[in-house]
Amino acid sequence: MKIFVFEYATAVNDKNFIIEGRAMRNLMIYGLKKEGINTSAINNNSHHLYEKILKNVYNSDNTILIAPNYELLEISNFLNRHDIFNKVLISPIDSLNKTLNKFSLYKELKGRISMPKTTKFPNLTDFPVIIKPIYGTGCESIYVFKDNECYERFVKSGKQKFNENFIVQEFIDGIHTSVCLFAGKEVYPVSLNGQYINFDKVKVSYDGGVVPFQAKENIKSNIKSKIFEYSKLACMHLDLKGYIGIDFVIDTKNEKFI
Structure with a gap:
């Protein structure tokens, strides 16, 4: 069996996210190879990107896509036009659309997981x-x-x-993290990751992340388990498939998370 693992930042050489993206991709490839599964990928080359994606999908038994929401939706629409969705583990387009609008997503998940007002x-x-x-x-x-x-x-x-x-x-003042999950018939949390969020006066910026999480702050094991539980609930409720990333903030008292 051969699986094509596509990670957007690594494929297009996005310098802002390539380190974190490469870590997520390599984590997935490493796990597949441990199971004796061959893999393919696209590295640092955005020239004719969609054609290369299509070629790799055709030449593989299955495909895993890792990309931000908008890019993932565009790739999904592209592959859907070529009628090869049966070879790609990806969320239905309706599910992807639900994740784009933050307010609609809040209303969708409110009462199911802990979220800020x-x-x-x-x-x-x-x-x-x-x-x-x-x-x-x-x-x-x-x-x-x-x-x-x-x-x-x-x-x-x-x-x-x-x-x-x-x-x-x-506003929740706390430890910024994310969870990577692999969702198919079942949902499996893969790792808890760290995020570097910069607060420059009032402006907020994303400065990358660490996969998996390596922090000086002590996160209680029951909090980590609860975050994994919430991430699984969100994936199942939204019917998300493939390689999924969900952001969380754990407050400084290690008691509240979103």
Whole structure:
């Protein structure tokens, strides 16, 4: 058997995410090879990318895709036009669409897993808050405000305009992590990973991650188990398939996670 493992950042040489992406891809390839399964991949070459993806899919028995939501949806639509979805372990397009809209995703999962209070902009009441676009990845256009004075001062600067396309969330100060899962007929958490999130005054940026998690902070084993449980519940409820990543924040008291 031969499996094509595609990881987006490694394939297109995205310098912002390639280290973390390569670690996720290599973790998957290592596990497959331990089971005696041959693998193929695309390295640092975005030239004619979709044609190369298609060729590898055709030449493999099965395919695992690892990519951000938007890119994954585009690749899914491309492969769907070639009628080879039966060779690709990937979420249904309807399931992928559910993950794109952060507010819809919040409403979908609210009450099922622990999540911060989330409303549509401009509902600013309880500070500190974090404001983020409904659509977007990689900490794009995300800002945190400790109080109303800080928020008003930033708005007057004109650096960013907020509108109905943003959400407002309760800010959780804690340890930033993510969970990688492999979802088919069953859902298996693969690793708990660390994320480097930078807070420069009010601007939030993503500075990469570590796979698996290696942190000085002590995360209780029951918290890690609960995070794995929540990630499985989210995957099953949304009918996600393939290689999945879900972000979590564990508060500094090791008691609350989202």
